Amino acid sequence: MSKNLRIGIIGTGGIANAHVAAYKKLPYVEIVGVADVIPDKAAAFAQAQGLTEAASFDSHTELLRMELDGVSICTPNISHHRTTVDSLRSGKNVLLEKPMSITLQEGIEMTQAAKESGKMLTLGFQPRYDPNMKLLQTIVQSGRLGNVYYVETGGGRRRGMPGGTFISKKLAGAGAMADIGCYSLDMALNTLGYPRPVSVSAFTSNHFGTNPLYHPEASKFEVEDFGVAMVRFENDLVLQFKISWAMHMDSLGATMFLGTDAGLKVTPAGTGPWSGVWDGSVGSITLYHDEYGTQTSTPIPTIGHQLNLFDRKVHDFAEAVRDGREAPIPGEQILIQQAIIDGVLRSAEARREVSIELPDFR
Structure with a gap:
């Protein structure tokens, strides 16, 4: 590869630890940024995870100004819609933790944003x-x-x-x-x-x-x-x-x-x-x-x-971004269960x- 994949983490709750652990096993992935709405929580998370080179932000919109190939969204359900749409519209591929959204209309808007941006929206169903x-x-x-x-x-x-x-x-x-x-x-x-x-x-x-x-x-x-x-x-x-x-x-x-x-x-x-x-x-x-x-x-x-299985879903997302493949678990499918x-x-x-x-x- 000519360069590493640059990945950001949005939301630093418990599930974010598993995402970071999975990404660390991939030699071609670099976690370059972390964001959380709770002040200073992203910085503390990055330090605890040994992400010494990663930038920390108190807003996902600040993180999305970085040059990123993709983001893992690990926020509470209420934030899934806004963070996903903003990420896709800023040109980032998205791995989103389940469930897709709070409402069906939010899920429709998220799926449409993926279509319009040409970027990947994949959902985290590791089973x-x-x-x-x-x-x-x-x-x-x-x-x-x-x-x-x-x-x-x-x-x-x-x-x-x-x-x-x-x-x-x-x-x-x-x-x-x-x-x-x-x-x-x-x-x-x-x-x-x-x-x-x-x-x-x-x-x-x-x-x-x-x-x-x-x-x-x-x-x-x-x-x-x-x-x-x-x-x-x-x-x-x-x-x-x-x-x-x-x-x-x-x-x-x-x-x-x-x-x-x-x-x-x-x-x-x-x-x-x-x-x-x-x-x-x-x-x-x-x-x-x-x-x-x-x-x-x-x-x-x-x-x-x-x-x-958790590592496998994160790795499949990274591989799909690297290789230019379609979303492993596309938003259009998960919109049906939503x-x-x-x-x-x-x-x-x-x-x-x-x-x-x-x-x-x-």
Whole structure:
């Protein structure tokens, strides 16, 4: 290469540490700037990370005046829209942490900014880099299941409620739906090839988060800790989506793909109170089918690996910028799940089915 990639970090919360650690493993990447809205926090972060040559700023707009090839945006949800649009319009490629945005309209504007600027907007869904997730996509899109007409996805933690910015409606936009539901949606929708939704009927609640018996910040809890929805798509596919931060149950069940020729059952990996959702790997895969008139099931061996999935997503972004490739996980795809989450919240509030309308970026 003729020069290193020059990368900036916007937001210095906990997730920014993982971004820096991943970039440091790439010899062709140089982190040249860090920004955070809290005065002096960026400078302290740079010092703690050993980024002795990096400039520090109290505003992302100041950082964006630098010559940069790309930025990692690691801010609270409420800042995703503004920092992303400003970064794209200033000619920077963007790796954005999930969820995409607070509202659907913000997501549309972010996707449009990427189109207009010619720069990359990619979203941070590291479970996609698990080879077992790719295996699921291969099985479903091979046609082995026939016509897939029903999918059930989601996950539930018996206890696993975060606090701080995650439970503020203003700062996070949504609760369990945005935090872990987005992983469940991406797992299913990416496997299916991201079909376009047309309507959703949903219910949400926050019985646990607002109860001081279960959450130390109950008086500040403003978002949903549970949600369930039925989503209809253009191709007569329906998806049942359910998610929970807390419940009196061990599981909300496996993910299922029902097809006219076969069905696929998938369980997540991991154990413990914060497991049971699709923010990690695959535990088991089973194919249900008929052979010679007999109902049978076939376990599909999972693929063992030692990949650091978080590193892989950061490295893929850097490689895509370096090599001039398209966004690894493009904003147009994640806008579809943002539309579903938006529809879930609207439907739950209205207590009826609502339509989903998306711009055509195809």
